[in-house]
Amino acid sequence: MFVIYVSLNYQQLPITTREQLVFSKEELTRANELLSGEKSILENMILSTCNRTEVYAVVDQIHTGRYYIKRFLANWFHVSIDQITKWAEIGFKQDAVAHLMRVTTGLESLIVGEPQILGQVKDAFFTARDLGTTGVILNHLAKDAITFAKKQHTTYRVSELAKTSGQTGLHQIKTGLQDLSDKHVVIAGLGDVGSHVLKNASTMGFGEITILNRTNEKAVQLADHYGTTVRAADWDKLAVAANAADAVILATSAKTPVLNGHTFASGDTNLKMVVDLGVPRNVHSEDLPVEITYFDIDHLTAIISENQRAKADMIDQMAAQVPAAVDAFDVWEQQLHVVPVIKEIRESAMDVAKTAYDSLLRKLPELDAHQRKVISKHMKSIINQMILGPIKEVKELSLQDDTDVDLAFVCQIFGLPTDLAKQERTYEK
Template structure:
């Protein structure tokens, strides 16, 4: 069996291509089943997000497994196999495990260290489990990857520092106020950056948000989408008298918030702190406003400095997490190797305990007058003899798991002790294919 990871991501395909190779939510389940029914595939999990579509599979052969996965993707999205090959990264064995660990921990994301991917991996794994397309290998490996990512996020600062401008804007507000859930915010503009700012404010618990825009209809539409308030640009001066946070991102050529307007507003404020964050280029907020007391005015360069510093912090944390990955790969390999040993050890124990039980039955026949206490003592000592005799053979069997010729040596081990172990990894059986009426059509 071989692990294969095939990935279409932000490095291999632009956004226009990635949009064309994303499984819709309602198609993931059937896609998992379709892939599982494919030749050479023993287990599979499909991950599909806005930035990546990936197939993780256990296959009986590397080359055929890779081909049939790429053919499956081509058929699913209307591409030629050669086109799919050009936009995919293929990882096999340890590199496939490494890739899964990197992705789950957020080390392979567009935004380094983002945590959303962990939930998406978990959900993809659960869906595959529900559809019974996972088995012994993936039930263990994906749980290991999810546990690893959780621990990495808890023990490092990789997700604690803002690395997007809109998120950094909200984080700057927190540096001034501490908690901002009870603050009043104004978002000037109704474009993409403004919407991201709204989402980050909502994510930080802010409920009092007003969108201000020159075109009120756009403000109304965005406000309705996120269930916040809207107002025309002409109301900005009045709103500033009670606001705590202002994030501005418009395409205006002149200042939206001038020094004169802010001086007028200051007459009605009670020296409360006001955070102004200008993420527009050219700037929306007059830089002279820096001179006013209790006003904290930040522009995009200030935010960039914070983002760059935070990105360095995230990279340091990412390097720390990356150093832990080889140990995780080794642990996975040890677990896989032990799969072949465990049934052998179990068979050896079962045979030995069977001999002990037969011996006790013989003793019962030959010494029928034994008391219950005497019988328990004899049973305990015979089991102790068995366990001591098995100690070294079991140790030797475990050491065979890491031997390059482990299969041959385990077979010899079974012959020596005259035991027959169950197959460590049972490939899926041939599955009957049925038509829509349920009639059996044949076997694969």
């Protein structure tokens, strides 16, 4: 059995081709079922997003599995097998495992490190699993990939690194003010930049957001759209609103400053932070009181550049974890055929424990329920401790040469059928 993937992705194909090779959410059920019926395909799941359409499968032979996956894709999308061969990226064994790990973690995404793909892989897996087109191997591989990706995104929070000046400004405000639930932010200027800032700010948990625009109707419309947390104010109230706020974000296209430092007299203002996204700048920053933290475009650009360096370093660290995850899956796969041996060792030992326990109860009928429970618990503990070593050795043997001979000897020692170790080598679809 071999794990294989066939990928039609943005790295090989322009969107004009890629958009013709997409499975809709409604089509995935039928597609997985049809693929499962193809010769050589033992397990399968299909992932389809705006940037990639991929088949992951367990096949009995690489060359036949590869052919029938390509034929399935060609038939579904009404193209030739030669075209699929030309477009597709194909890998198998460890390369297929590594590819799914990298895809699920976002390392193969157009925006490297983005977490959205993790949810899409989960959906693809759950769809296939619920249909029954996955089995022991793909179930384990998909769960490993999902767990691996979650760990990487928890350890390396790549998605939290701001990529635009507006996002960076909001991040600086959040860092400076900490708890935003009782904080008031003012956003002045609702063009493309200001509207995008408002969209992001509306999801951050601010207690109050005041928006102002030279065209007041636009501010009123946006306030109505975002609900009770957001309110509009007249443009001529900008200075009053700014003094009452904890932070101000300015994104106007004005040729001259719309506020100056004298607007904020020390001790008479609540303002703590100003983010100036305007070029020319919207504030005369030289006169700002020292207790107000000020960021202009150059400050924010420097932070973005540092974020990019930090992101590149995080991506490298995430990628460096993939080989170990692949090795762990490889070890698990190699040990699959010893599962029946381990199961029989455990069941045989538990049968011995049950026989001894039943004999003890016959000889000591006066034991109450609590005493019986304590004895049963300790007997199981003793058995588990006794078979822990042998089970560990059986797992180690599965990775060595002459595995079948060694495992047959173990089975003989424990009085088990000597062909147990060969049972998982066969696969019924």
